[in-house]
Amino acid sequence: MKGISDQRKYFDIMGLRVIMKGKEILHSPAAVRNTGREHYYMDKQKEQAVSDIVELLIKEQDNERANEYENQLLGMLEEQDRNEIAEVLAGRKLPSLLSDTIAKRVFSAESHRERLAYLLRNVVQDDSIEIEGSYANEGFMQSKDSKKIIFDEPAKLKDGRHSNTEFQILSQDFIFKRAELYASDMLMLSYSVKEGQKKSEISYSNTPGVLLVVLMKNSPREFKKFNETSERYIHRFTKRTADSGLSFNSMMTIVFVQLDECLKQFRENRNGEHDNNGNSLDELQVLLSLVADINDEKVLESAKDNNFMKAIIAEVKELSENKEVRAMLLAEKYAQADLNAIKSYERNEGRIEGLREGRIEGLREGRNEGRIEGLTLAVRIIAESQAGMSDEQIASKYGYNIDDIKAALGHK
DSSP: OOOHHHHHHHHHHHHHHHHHOOOOOOOOOOEEEEEEEEEEOOOOHHHHHHHHHHHHHOOOOOOOHHHHHHHEEEEETTTHHHHHHHHHHHSSSSSTTTTTHHHHTOOOOOTTHHHHHHHHHHHHOTTTTOOEOOOOOOOOSSSSSSOBOOSSSEEETTTTEEEEEEEOOSOTTTTTHHOOOOOHHHHHHHHHHTTTGGGOOOTTOOOOOEEEEEHHHHHHHOHHHHTTOOOOOEEEEEEOTTHHHHEEEEEEEEEEEHHHHHHHHHHHHOOBBBOTTSOBBBHHHHHHHHHHHHHHHHHHHHHOHHHHHHHHEEEHHHTOOOOOHHHHHHHHHHHHHHHHHHHHHHHHOOOOOHHHHHHSHHHHHHHHHHHHHHHHHHHHHHHHHTEEEEEEEEHHTTTTHHHHHHHTTTTT
């Protein structure tokens, strides 16, 4: 493999092959010990068993057998992770709206344009936002060795802007740098010639800006420190200002939303966010609190008379009963547990300073996020193939080479 981008793509495709063919090795959740330098992964036989069971679960039509496969997978998780996902599978709790599997369906730029537009309009405080549709979830590749950026929920706005909504469960140590890279990548997409266009039609003057919204379940330390003196939990970056005081409107609008701070304030009956007229954004606070914790009793009580939110809750409940979605949630839980274990080990080893300085984060972030995306993307592609989507359509939608898709799905 050459370059970081090739490695990232390999993990995406590897996740697909793991589930379809069981020929690759899936890193399962690590058991981390707090003393010494011990860092154990499940042995290869158990790793292979996980991939084999996930494959059977996706294909199984008999509900009783499907439940047996789910129970086998649950038994291979650590206790805390097992209990969390077991509550969802048993129907006692709903899966998180921040789950990659759920968020991409509930806030889809294709099937739920108005829902995503409502979220963006209220978070950005821009009533002009309308969704035209989606676009490829992979960023701009300047060369074959470029690191690949994967968007969570990309949407093309009717005013021409590219937007992306990121659903972040884990705290990101380099959230500002990551956001600028993502927004810059979208900006290059906006400045690129589209099919049927001429280069002469694209100029600095008519290139639309971009919008990036980052929903964070766990606020990074910079935000938490900010909240020591402020109640604001939505942060909109729209301008660049020089040390002289000169400023200009940036083409990149980046909005960070602290879901944990929002939920905390909601529970305490206060709200630090207001519109331009000074009115408290109470309905938005309930919606964001729902995204933060869809199982919170106070949130559900406040949402029960809101038709918009009732529809979201009903869809999440329906999705949690879908066999393929349940398999995707299990795959996602394994990938997240693995990433959490690795991060925990690194902190126990005293390597946090190295992470902060960015000496090794780039490669590690690409590898582990690639694994998560590979697993969840894998099940989604399998489901669409089984639903009748052609290999060519799948390759076009997800930006992969047709030969990779055919090989991964076992098609000639």
